[in-house]
Ligand SMILES: O=P(O)(O)OC[C@H]1O[C@H](OP(=O)(O)OP(=O)(O)O)[C@H](O)[C@@H]1O
């Protein structure tokens with residue numbers, strides 16, 4: 195397969211357009227007024243998914259990390275694949291009540307509600323962590339995750355998302371972070 199056919203080596207505007215073409219817009223989900231960006235078609239397309247993972251894996255902030263953290267649930271898919279590509283471990287950032295102790299937890303608001311997340315302590319002290327998720331919307335999820343990872347003793351090398359919904363200003367919540375968004379809408 196050529197580079198173009200398998201999606202590998204794509205970057206910049208070309209990759210952004212590919213991602214955009216693979217998103218499904220779902221109006222009024224999960225709440226009225228929310229335009230949900232469904233990444234399922236993107237994950238189901240091997241070339242597009244590979245291209246996204248390769249784009250993250252090419253970033254110094256990712257390949258210099260000891261661990262790749264992903265936020266439950268969609269972030270897990272991205273984190274595990276990036277970790278494999280850069281030969282790092284994975285750390286799950288989970289919704290409250292799922293991880294055995296000891297953990298640290300934080301409540302946060304996201305575009306369509308509120309939630310609580312937890313990270314395991316003990317695994318993170320002194321580690322360099324690259325944090326990934328599928329969508330950056332208001333930034334509530336990733337801001338809370340960064341706070342937790344830092345409280346658990348990790349250093350964040352950077353943050354990567356497939357899609358940034360810029361009209362929700364999440365980037366402002368991540369000030370000071372090395373943020374990569376493969377597609378900005
Ligand atoms: O920037 P924010 O406003 O915080 O929103 C972004 C978050 O919202 C979604 O997670 P969700 O909690 O819906 O979890 P899911 O992956 O289980 O669907 C998405 O996967 C991000 O983690």
Ligand SMILES: Nc1ncnc2[nH]cnc12
Pocket residue numbers: 228229230231232304305306329331332359
């Ligand atoms: N509009 C949206 N689409 C998909 N995932 C999201 N997470 C938060 N807001 C979202």
